[in-house]
Amino acid sequence: MKPHRRKKLTIIAFIATGLGVAIGLSLYALSNSIDLFFTPTQVAAGEVMSGQRVRVGGMVKEGSVMRSEESLHVEFVATDYAHDVLIRYDGILPDLFREGQGVVVEGMVANGVFEASRVLAKHDENYMSVEVKAALDASGHSMPVQETEGAANGS
Amino acid sequence: MWQWFFRLGSPKWFYELSGRWLPWLYVAMTVLLSVGVIWALLFVPQDYQQGDTIRIMYVHVPVASISLACFPLMAVAGVITLVWKMKLADMVAMCAAPIGAWFTAVALATGAIWGQPIWGTWWAWDARLTSMLIQFFLLIGVIALRSAIESQDAAARACALLSIVGAINVPIIKYSVEWWNTLHQPASNFAMDNESPFGPEIWVPLVIMIFAVYLFFVISLILSTRNEILVRERRSQWVVDLIAAQKPQGA
Numbered sequence: 110m111k112p113h114r115r116k117k118l119t120i121i122a123f124i125a126t127g128l129g130v131a132i133g134l135s136l137y138a139l140s141n142s143i144d145l146f147f148t149p150t151q152v153a154a155g156e157v158m159s160g161q162r163v164r165v166g167g168m169v170k171e172g173s174v175m176r177s178e179e180s181l182h183v184e185f186v187a188t189d190y191a192h193d194v195l196i197r198y199d200g201i202l203p204d205l206f207r208e209g210q211g212v213v214v215e216g217m218v219a220n221g222v223f224e225a226s227r228v229l230a231k232h233d234e235n236y237m238s239v240e241v242k243a244a245l246d247a248s249g250h251s252m253p254v255q256e257t258e259g260a261a262n263g264s
Numbered sequence: 265m266w267q268w269f270f271r272l273g274s275p276k277w278f279y280e281l282s283g284r285w286l287p288w289l290y291v292a293m294t295v296l297l298s299v300g301v302i303w304a305l306l307f308v309p310q311d312y313q314q315g316d317t318i319r320i321m322y323v324h325v326p327v328a329s330i331s332l333a334c335f336p337l338m339a340v341a342g343v344i345t346l347v348w349k350m351k352l353a354d355m356v357a358m359c360a361a362p363i364g365a366w367f368t369a370v371a372l373a374t375g376a377i378w379g380q381p382i383w384g385t386w387w388a389w390d391a392r393l394t395s396m397l398i399q400f401f402l403l404i405g406v407i408a409l410r411s412a413i414e415s416q417d418a419a420a421r422a423c424a425l426l427s428i429v430g431a432i433n434v435p436i437i438k439y440s441v442e443w444w445n446t447l448h449q450p451a452s453n454f455a456m457d458n459e460s461p462f463g464p465e466i467w468v469p470l471v472i473m474i475f476a477v478y479l480f481f482v483i484s485l486i487l488s489t490r491n492e493i494l495v496r497e498r499r500s501q502w503v504v505d506l507i508a509a510q511k512p513q514g515a
Binding site (some may be wrong): 110114117118124125132136140143144145146148166174202203204205208226228229230231232233234235236237238239241242243247256 | 309310311312314318321327343346347348379382383384385388389390391425428429431432436443444446447449450451452465466513
């Protein structure tokens with residue numbers, strides 16, 4: 110390689126690395142604001158101020174969903190299996206909403222209860238056919254362990 | 265080694281070689297695309313949670329993953345443009361930008377269509393979706409920068425630099441779902457063996473679709489680059505000869 114080309118290449122590599130490090134550091138510093146939601150553990154630790162509009166994400170605790178008979182009012186517990194958050198919501202839930210399913214709720218904490226204005230369902234990266242799921246349930250395994258060996262990637 | 269590298273940079277050589285490859289690429293794409301689409305739409309089993317909605321994955325994932333390949337490609341072409349001043353690299357980078365912008369737009373659109381029934385929203389400002397939107401704007405920026413600068417050489421240099429800088433966004437998109445809490449789920453691990461629930465019945469058609477859409481991207485890029493070669497090299501003898509040979513008699 111000719112010297113002037115080598116020099117140019119070094120400059121480009123230098124600029125790219127420098128920018129990469131700068132952007133990496135700022136994203137690292139901003140990571141709290143980039144997170145879409147707080148975990149129930151963060152809420153329990155008092156990171157969410159009362160009256161502040163936030164999103165909380167977690168799993169709908171098994172057996173915690175209580176629906177009102179005459180209105181759309183629903184109460185459930187979102188958990189990350191370490192801490193729980195009680196959530197109240199008036200509105201239509203997404204189709205995927207069920208116990209044991211991930212959710213992201215938007216709203217604010219008031220008197221220790223999370224008043225949600227919107228509930229989004231979060232689905233995981235596991236896709237299974239209906240037949241396979243039925244067979245798994247029949248054999249008593251609710252969620253199989255994922256194999257990483259020889260795995261193909263998609264998202 | 266270097267001689268081969270410089271021969272690759274000759275527009276004439278690329279034009280002739282790609283002309284010979286194109287028919288084969290067309291055949292491969294048509295076969296893979298028809299097999300993939302029919303398999304994904306008719307024979308893939310319903311997902312246990314999402315039902316038929318899972319079929320959106322067979323468009324969304326290929327398009328999204330290939331849109332991520334666009335910026336690294338433009339960045340490599342950009343480095344070649346800046347360091348070796350190879351004309352062909354700039355033509356490829358120039359043609360890749362609009363194609364990449366379309367792929368990004370389709371990935372965002374199919375994602376929104378998928379998100380509406382499953383998540384309950386068209387859009388969320390989560391890290392994956394936002395970084396993808398930034399990639400779309402960056403690509404629009406590259407296209408705008410190209411047309412804003414009149415001198416072809418200066419435009420090539422500016423776009424090359426923006427492409428190299430913009431490529432930093434690609435690992436951010438890729439790992440956003442692991443670094444931050446997002447609504448978008450992380451990448452799936454599909455297992456190879458038949459016994460696993462994440463078995464081949466779901467991912468084999470996906471892999472076929474990824475290859476098919478990749479071929480579509482490559483073919484679009486080659487066709488677009490060939491046009492650009494003819495435009496930029498219109499005064500060189502081989503293009504003049506080529507056009508004279510193609511002109512019908514008496515026209």
